[in-house]
Amino acid sequence: MIARDGRLLFGGDYNPEQWPEEVWADDVRLMKEAGVTSVTLGVFSWAKLEPRPGAREFGWLDRLMDLMHAHGIGVVLATPTASPPPWLGRLHPETLPRDEDGRTVWWGSRQQFAHSSSAYRRYAAAITEDLAKRYGRHPALRMWHINNEYCTVDHGDEAARAFRDWLRARYGTLDALNEAWGTAFWSQHVETWEDVIPPRRAQYLRNPTQVLDFRRFTSDALMECFVAERDLVRRHSPADIPVTTNFMAFWTGQDGWAWAEREDVVSVDVYPDPRDPLGGQYNAMIADMTRSQARGPWMVMEQAAGPVNWRGVNHPKPVGLNRLWSLQSVARGADAVCYFQWRQSRQGAEKFHSGMLGHAGEEGRTFAEVKRVGAELAALGPDVTGTHLVADVAVLHDWNSWWAGGQDARPSTRVVYEDVVRAWHRALWEAHLTVDFAHPAHDLSGYKVVVVPQSYLLDDAAIENLVAYVRGGGTLVAGFFTGVADEDDRVRDGGMDVRLREVFGIRTLHEWWPLDAEERVECGEFGGTLWSEELTAADDADVVAAYRGGELDGLPAVLRRGRAWYLSTLPDPLALRSLLAGAAAEAGVRPPLSGLPAGVEAVRRGELLFLLHHGRGEVTVELPGDGPYRDVLTGDLHTGSVPLGRFGVVALARQTRGRGAA
Structure with a gap:
């Protein structure tokens, strides 16, 4: 549970160790003025809490926890394990990750930990358990926040041993591993488990399934770290104190579906570009994805009150945009709206990243807008906390397909999975159709329409699920280069699974015809970009649009068989919106309001x-x-x-x- 007593969580990361203690009282005064209901403490505080191995400096955190409680401000307490102190790397260099070239990733930034290092895990568990014992029943505690933005990739020796253990559990035998990895190609057959290594720097292209499995392993190894700390804090806290960790928006490194099942609350960090004319659509897409992972209310753990510090040019948010995007998140299911960070830093790498209280102080425009957001969230709380959205449309998304389809040596490097998904979500958003995201193997029976922007890799369970969905009366709309490979990244006979070809009415998929940046294909009343395919349709399929001119003249660009549609190109935005809105209307899906003005x-x-x-x-x-x-x-x-x-x-x-x- 995120919200309590009809109050949405509102606040942000608070890093008081960066400031003299006499500033804390002023912070609390201004937090109360802004309507802050919670702060996140301790995210990057490991060196402050444990300045020397085994030392514990909790006095400052005791005073902060008591101060927050005295003023009615809840605490989302973080374990500090995202950024080990320098002494850990110095005394235990095996805790430092190594990149694919074997180079050490040193301390001096953040997240310099090797996820499979036994020493790292031992020290992380020790500080986490001591925090949990001390604060697990503190009256200010509202939630546990484990680590921060898990994103570390490690190719070191301990990771290699853990990778081999992971592969043994997945495949059982070397024969099965060799079969799955296709090691008959390029003399890559492995004779002993010691021959198996992470996909380190190679002479040329690396084994695609090895790379895919290493992505899977890395997600699982990081999740082991999360679960270990989660279980420790749960052991020392009341049952109603939830545990979360913050996802990054549309981040490739973690299998978000698997991680969400192990969290009590799903939270995300989202930073749309204020200069992006479709920034609102991006914010909506991340909200839809996170809500779907949570299967209910979710949490904005981080957003920016103004500019960030990591784009080439960091633009502030125009007047009113912070409010708009904050309330948009609530409209799409958030029960918490928080920021990085409360008070803008004066030193360090993020001193030009905005805060709720910026360098301009309490007289600044940013703080004035933050106060308005806080007041409006307080007004909204009783009406929205714990309520849900109902969506009739599902957008399918799978990290395994993203990992496999985004590798080298594919037909086109111009096909960027996240861009294709965003294009399809944009079409649905502009048609005012509320959507959920779903995994291809999820129960889809509650949706009238399921769309698949692109899913290069689909295992047998997912394919059978889609076939059953259509046979059960659902409307399925899929994009190009879908159903090409199985779970081992093995191309299926015919270039697309035969069960899907039958569903869509495709007799033969002859060739993929990717398009260069300046190329377009004409498809009757609309144009297509990025991709095209040489298809012949089955006799009972309807050709909705055909290619006009060029090598594919007269061949189907969009075809359907009953309730199943297949788009072999990426239509222009207006055309894609029209196609998806038409399929949805035919399936009985309507927007919540018609005749809306543009924007x-x-x-x-x-x-x-x-x-x-x-x-x-x-x-x-x-x-x-x-x-x-x-x-x-x-x-x-x-x-x-x-x-x-x-x-x-x-x-x-x-x-x-x-x-x-x-």
Whole structure:
């Protein structure tokens, strides 16, 4: 459970060890003014807590925990294991990861730990258990936050031994490993387990399945670290104190589906570019993905109140954009909106990364906007905490397919998996269709439409699941280069699994025809980019659009067989939106509100209808029914229509004699 007593969590990472202790009282005063309900402590505090091996310096944290509790501010307490102190690397160099060239990744930044190092795990467990014993029942504790943004990759010797153990558990025998890895190619047959190493620097292209399995192993090895610390803090805390770790938005390194099953709360760090005209769509996509992993309310662990510090040019957020994206996250299921960080640092690598309280201090525009967000989240809390969204459309996403499809020696380096997924989500977002994300093997029976932007790798269970979904009456829309390989990255006979070819009405897939940056294919009323395919259709398939001109003239670009659609190119954005919206409408899916002006997003969460304007002009939205509607954010009543200004947001409840419901 994230929210309590109808209050959304609002706050951010608090790093008071960077400041004199006399600043703390002023921080608390300003937190109360901003409506902060929780702070995250200790994320990068290992050297402060354990300045020497075995030493414990908890006095400063005792005072902070008591201070927060005295002022009604909850604490999300982090284990500090993301950044070991320099002495650990000096005394135990085996705790430092090595890259694929064998070079040591030294201390001096953060996350310099070798996930499979027994010494690292021993020291991490010791500091975690002592924290849990001391604070597990502190009245300020609201949640445990394990580590931070797990992203370490290690090719060292201990990782190599752990990788071999992982492979033994997966394959059992070397014969099975050799078969799965296709080691008959290039004389790569391994005779003993000692021949097996991580995919280190090689003369030329590396074994693709070895690389794929190492990605799987790395995700699992990091998850072992998380689970070990999770179990330690649970042992010393009440059962109602949840445990989380923060995902990075659309991050390739972790199998988010597997990790989410082991968390009590799913949280994410999301940083859309304020100069991106589709930044709001990206924010919505990350919200949809995280909510789907959580299967309910979720948490924004980090976002920026202003500029970040790691883009080439770091632009601040224009007036109102922080509020818009914060409320958009709530509209899409978040029960917590937090930032990195509370007070902007004056030293260190992130001193130009914004804070809720920036260098301009309490008179700054950023802090004024933060205070408004805090007040509005307080108003929203009783109406939204614990409520859900209902989606009739699922977007399929699988990390294994991403890992396999993104390797070298593929038909086109221009096909970037995350860009294709984002293009399809954009089409659905602009059609105002609320979506969940799902794994290809999940139960899909509750969705009227399932879309597969691209899934190069599909195992047999996933394929049977999709076939059964269509046979059960569902509408399936898939994009190009889907169903090509099995779980071992072995190309299936015919270039696409025969069961999928039958579902989509594809008789033969002759060739893939990837497109250069300047190339387009004409498909009747629309154009396609990035990719095309030489297909012949089965006799009972309908050709929705055919290629016009070029080598593929007259061949199907989009075809369908019953409720199953296949797109062998990436249509232009308007065409993709039209195709997906048409398939959804045919399946009985409708947006929450029709006739919306350009740039306005409509989302229904629980009993509230959120309208979010991503433009800078003035628009008017016509409201359904008789009304009136009460804007929970302001208390204003609206009948017939509601005006929205620059980055405007309303959260509407249908007014009745009581508080009402939309």
